[in-house]
Amino acid sequence: MTVTQAPGVGKTVASKGKPPQNRPRKRWIGGALALALVVLLALLPKLALSVPGVLPGPTYSAGTLQLLAVCFLIGALAVTYHLLFGVTGMLSFGHALYFAVGVYGFATCLQTWHLGLLPSALITLGFGVVTSLIVGAISLRVGGIAFAMVTLAFAQAGSLLVYRNLGGHTGGEEGLGLTDAKLPDALLGVVNTANLYWLALAVAVLVYLAVVWVSGSRVGAMMTAVRENELRVQVLGVRPYVVRLTAFVVSGTLATLVGMAYLLLQGGANPQVTTTNFTLSLLVMVVLGGVGARWGALLGGILYTLLDQRLGVLASSSTVTSLPDVLRVPLSQPLFLLGMLFVVIVMFLPGGLAAAFARIAGHAPKETL
Amino acid sequence: MTVLSVHDLDAWIGSHQILHGVGFDVGDGVTAVLGRNGVGKTTTLRALLGLVRRKGEVRLAGDRIDELPTHAVVTRGIGYVPENREVFGSLTVAENLTLAARTPNPDLDVVHQLFPELRERAKQAAGTLSGGQQQMVALARALINDNTLLLIDEPTKGLAPRIVSEVTAALRVAATRTPILLVEQDLAVVESLADDVVVIADGRVAHRGPAKDFLADRAAVLSLLGVGTREVATS
Amino acid sequence: MSVVVLLLITGLGLGALYFLAASGLSLIYGLMRVLNFAHGAFLTLGGYLGYKVASAFGPDSRTWPVFLLSLVVGAAGGAAFAALVELVLIRRLYEREIEQVLVTVGIGLAAVALVVGIWGADARPYPAPAWMSQVTGVLGAQVPNSRFVCILAAVLVFVLLNLLLGKTRYGLIIRAGVENRAMVAALGIDVRKSFTAVFVLGGALAGLGGVLAGLYNASLSPGGGDSLLIFAFIVVVIGGLGSIRGAAIAAVVVALLQQFANYYATSGVGDLMVVLALAVVLLVRPAGLFGRSVRIA
Numbered sequence: 099m100t101v102t103q104a105p106g107v108g109k110t111v112a113s114k115g116k117p118p119q120n121r122p123r124k125r126w127i128g129g130a131l132a133l134a135l136v137v138l139l140a141l142l143p144k145l146a147l148s149v150p151g152v153l154p155g156p157t158y159s160a161g162t163l164q165l166l167a168v169c170f171l172i173g174a175l176a177v178t179y180h181l182l183f184g185v186t187g188m189l190s191f192g193h194a195l196y197f198a199v200g201v202y203g204f205a206t207c208l209q210t211w212h213l214g215l216l217p218s219a220l221i222t223l224g225f226g227v228v229t230s231l232i233v234g235a236i237s238l239r240v241g242g243i244a245f246a247m248v249t250l251a252f253a254q255a256g257s258l259l260v261y262r263n264l265g266g267h268t269g270g271e272e273g274l275g276l277t278d279a280k281l282p283d284a285l286l287g288v289v290n291t292a293n294l295y296w297l298a299l300a301v302a303v304l305v306y307l308a309v310v311w312v313s314g315s316r317v318g319a320m321m322t323a324v325r326e327n328e329l330r331v332q333v334l335g336v337r338p339y340v341v342r343l344t345a346f347v348v349s350g351t352l353a354t355l356v357g358m359a360y361l362l363l364q365g366g367a368n369p370q371v372t373t374t375n376f377t378l379s380l381l382v383m384v385v386l387g388g389v390g391a392r393w394g395a396l397l398g399g400i401l402y403t404l405l406d407q408r409l410g411v412l413a414s415s416s417t418v419t420s421l422p423d424v425l426r427v428p429l430s431q432p433l434f435l436l437g438m439l440f441v442v443i444v445m446f447l448p449g450g451l452a453a454a455f456a457r458i459a460g461h462a463p464k465e466t467l
Numbered sequence: 468m469t470v471l472s473v474h475d476l477d478a479w480i481g482s483h484q485i486l487h488g489v490g491f492d493v494g495d496g497v498t499a500v501l502g503r504n505g506v507g508k509t510t511t512l513r514a515l516l517g518l519v520r521r522k523g524e525v526r527l528a529g530d531r532i533d534e535l536p537t538h539a540v541v542t543r544g545i546g547y548v549p550e551n552r553e554v555f556g557s558l559t560v561a562e563n564l565t566l567a568a569r570t571p572n573p574d575l576d577v578v579h580q581l582f583p584e585l586r587e588r589a590k591q592a593a594g595t596l597s598g599g600q601q602q603m604v605a606l607a608r609a610l611i612n613d614n615t616l617l618l619i620d621e622p623t624k625g626l627a628p629r630i631v632s633e634v635t636a637a638l639r640v641a642a643t644r645t646p647i648l649l650v651e652q653d654l655a656v657v658e659s660l661a662d663d664v665v666v667i668a669d670g671r672v673a674h675r676g677p678a679k680d681f682l683a684d685r686a687a688v689l690s691l692l693g694v695g696t697r698e699v700a701t702s
Numbered sequence: 703m704s705v706v707v708l709l710l711i712t713g714l715g716l717g718a719l720y721f722l723a724a725s726g727l728s729l730i731y732g733l734m735r736v737l738n739f740a741h742g743a744f745l746t747l748g749g750y751l752g753y754k755v756a757s758a759f760g761p762d763s764r765t766w767p768v769f770l771l772s773l774v775v776g777a778a779g780g781a782a783f784a785a786l787v788e789l790v791l792i793r794r795l796y797e798r799e800i801e802q803v804l805v806t807v808g809i810g811l812a813a814v815a816l817v818v819g820i821w822g823a824d825a826r827p828y829p830a831p832a833w834m835s836q837v838t839g840v841l842g843a844q845v846p847n848s849r850f851v852c853i854l855a856a857v858l859v860f861v862l863l864n865l866l867l868g869k870t871r872y873g874l875i876i877r878a879g880v881e882n883r884a885m886v887a888a889l890g891i892d893v894r895k896s897f898t899a900v901f902v903l904g905g906a907l908a909g910l911g912g913v914l915a916g917l918y919n920a921s922l923s924p925g926g927g928d929s930l931l932i933f934a935f936i937v938v939v940i941g942g943l944g945s946i947r948g949a950a951i952a953a954v955v956v957a958l959l960q961q962f963a964n965y966y967a968t969s970g971v972g973d974l975m976v977v978l979a980l981a982v983v984l985l986v987r988p989a990g991l992f993g994r995s996v997r998i999a
Contacts, residue, residue, distance in 0.1 A: 189800065236981070236985065237981075239985050240984055240985060243737055243799075243803075244984050246737075247737075247935065247939065247980065247984055248980075248981045248984045248985065250932070250935075251932075251936075251977050251978065251980040251981040251984070252981060254932050254977045255974055255977045255978055255981075258970060258973050258974050258977060259970075259974065261970075262969065262970030262973070262974075263970075264968065264970050264971070264974065374928070374932070375811070375928070378739070378807050378810075378811065379811070381804070381807060382807070382808065382811070385804060426819075427816065427819035427820050428816065428819065430819050431815040431816060431818060431819040432815075433811050433812065433814070433815035433818075434811075434812045434815035434816050434819060435812075436811070436812075437808045437809065437810075437811035437812025437813075437815060438808070438812050440804070440807070440808035440811070440812075441791065441805050441808035441809060441812070444801050444804045444805050444808065445791065445794065445795070445801075445805065448801070516888060518884060518887075518888065536887070536892075537884075537887040537888055538887045538888075538889075538890050538891055538892045538893070539892075541887075541888060541889065541890035542890040547888045547889075549885065549888065553882055553885045555877070555878045555881050555882060555885070556881065557877060557881055558874070558877060558878055558881075562874055562878075565871075565874065566871075566874050566875065566878055566886075566889060566891075567889045569890055608889065
């Protein structure tokens with residue numbers, strides 16, 4: 099069987115017709131735009147922008163800020179998955195595990211062990227590193243679909259531990275609240291949603307920059323090389339196993355970081371984040387946005403979360419409930435629409451939205467910001 | 468009479484192009500495909516069958532087969548014996564033959580005459596057979612149908628000398644009924660069987676012509692195959 | 703002693719479900735190399751279609767003829783859905799294994815969501831003949847009768863599948879194709895026709911399994927198929943690709959292990975052990991098990 103690439107990946111073609119000296123300038127423009135975007139997003143809680151239908155309220159309202167914060171964090175999570183799947187070419191069905199380690203680990207430190215914020219954060223990050231290191235070291239002994247299934251198995255084991263409350267600390271199906279946690283006042287209460295919003299934004303930016311940095315570094319180049327041509331990497335004296343494990347641990351740890359922020363944002367741990375469905379939805383996000391493009395993963399994550407939340411609200415709105423069953427049923431289920439959209443993208447638009455945008459802009463898709 | 472005509476055939480494995488503009492004809496009798504290791508002999512057979520990506524003009528008894536999927540190429544009347552035999556180990560000998568038969572009531576007598584052992588071992592799982600016996604199964608699979616052409620890839624590879632003569636004898640009989648395109652490294656076998664040769668070098672046809680003449684030309688044999696006529700080609 | 707007997711028979715009943723889910727999956731992966739993540743949806747859909755037909759009979763829904771009908775409908779529904787998925791989607795992604803997996807993921811998510819949309823997310827009781835929930839004494843254990851039905855169904859399916867694979871030309875093609883797909887094509891056989899047949903067969907088995915799962919659990923829920931799916935994967939991996947016998951043995955071993963561990967240790971430990979067994983087997987078995995698969999990394 100010939101080697102297959104992840105859909106939409108491997109079609110990296112250098113931008114056509116642009117002289118090399120314009121590329122750094124493009125980078126600066128891109129960077130400036132990104133900075134402007136981040137500044138704008140940071141200012142949103144102070145503004146009264148409204149996007150009816152998309153946002154539940156004006157941008158200073160708690161509901162909107164909460165929604166946007168969730169979008170940022172899930173988008174960041176998708177970017178960590180991009181590092182694994184898009185850059186290094188590792189199809190993992192268990193990425194949610196490290197996110198869950200962040201959520202539940204942090205919750206356990208704060209709630210069950212009553213530790214302070216900083217020690218909890220450091221310990222949880224440690225959990226993330228250790229878990230991803232162990233699972234990665236074991237899983238990478240095999241490749242391809244076998245690897246994917248092993249990661250699935252470990253994630254399922256984690257999910258079982260949480261749902262069945264083995265060990266007694268996870269709260270089972272009800273999840274784990276943060277009622278006894280020693281959290282600074284600034285992070286508590288609806289009134290401080292803006293603070294949590296800024297925290298989420300900061301974490302998202304941090305994670306994104308981290309992935310940019312790793313991708314652009316020598317290690318990142320080796321990750322790309324391992325995805326495209328393992329033999330060539332070995333000839334250079336680099337062990338693919340080590341490169342992959344590095345990618346696994348970095349993306350897993352970053353996912354844990356996102357999970358920690360997510361816990362604070364949601365005010366509690368929900369076992370839903372351990373499910374296979376959740377990991378698979380990460381896969382959907384990344385493919386939706388475009389596996390090869392980093393900003394594609396971010397976009398996919400944000401869009402997916404937004405659609406999931408808003409379609410859920412739309413589903414219970416009077417416009418939809420009054421529709422005939424044939425239309426109402428599919429429209430009332432965000433996951434149905436997202437699943438079908440995913441199928442359409444895989445079949446007809448393997449490069450995802452990023453590829454679509456690139457095509458509209460008139461050049462072949464490549465890794466940009 | 469030309470049973471197979473190949474014209475300007477290119478073939479790729481993955482992104483590597485293996486064959487470049489290969490062209491030759493196959494008539495009655497045995498045509499041997501020769502060449503050093505890695506030149507593209509096996510790829511040529513696989514390209515004819517559509518098992519690798521190919522482009523070019525290939526005609527079987529006048530009809531083009533170069534754009535058909537593998538199974539359609541085969542049902543036009545080709546029997547294939549791959550390098551490494553590829554018998555179905557979990558199936559019995561009889562099942563291997565039944566699977567290969569393209570008509571409901573195949574003529575098993577021909578097969579059993581050539582390979583009497585197969586009748587005895589009909590219910591034996593093919594995976595438990597010796598190398599030589601597996602080769603017989605692989606050949607029988609190709610002979611069980613009424614084919615227009617047989618594509619046979621290194622049938623004597625790794626076999627003991629006694630089995631090699633058995634296989635050669637079987638092929639000689641088969642060649643009286645059906646033309647054979649034979650990839651072979653063992654020059655003794657080639658010498659005893661082949662009527663014509665096609666020599667491949669670097670994915671291109673380097674020589675075509677009667678086998679006797681080519682094999683008598685030691686210089687050509689040495690430069691294109693790298694061996695003397697009496698020796699088995701190094702693997 | 704009676705506890706052991708109860709665990710044994712209940713375990714066999716569970717194993718029956720695993721076998722029904724795994725046998726189709728095993729053939730699908732063995733022949734087509736498609737990791738069918740939509741298989742859970744086949745299970746769920748079959749269960750709900752059986753339920754819908756059964757409940758249409760109102761007060762008569764708890765009778766044997768209706769139950770048998772619901773089994774048939776469940777299997778047919780699973781088969782029809784599988785046929786649709788294969789013909790419209792999987793077929794077009796021939797030789798693109800990753801995309802095939804991704805598509806089954808999407809379909810799995812969408813189909814389950816559709817079920818939630820139509821029937822709601824809550825579990826609902828499965829209408830079965832009253833006899834099913836009654837118990838029969840076996841060596842001192844009080845065994846719910848539904849277990850026997852599941853076991854019987856699985857045994858019948860096992861026998862039929864072996865007949866299909868061993869005595870028919872279709873079965874021959876499938877067995878050979880699981881071993882060496884390219885060579886089957888090189889013998890003049892259009893393997894892709896067998897793909898549809900196998901996918902549909904898998905769907906039928908899953909649909910049947912879905913109805914029986916509803917029976918076994920005495921309830922039906924949209925997530926039921928997917929929770930069964932991970933165990934089906936484990937059984938496939940342990941039992942060997944394309945091997946019905948292997949799937950049967952593995953299903954029994956896995957289910958019994960799970961039952962006994964869940965009882966004698968803590969509830970959940972058995973599940974955990976089985977899930978970790980999946981990882982262990984994948985790591986210990988040589989790459990040849992999934993050897994033909996794409997090196998994605």
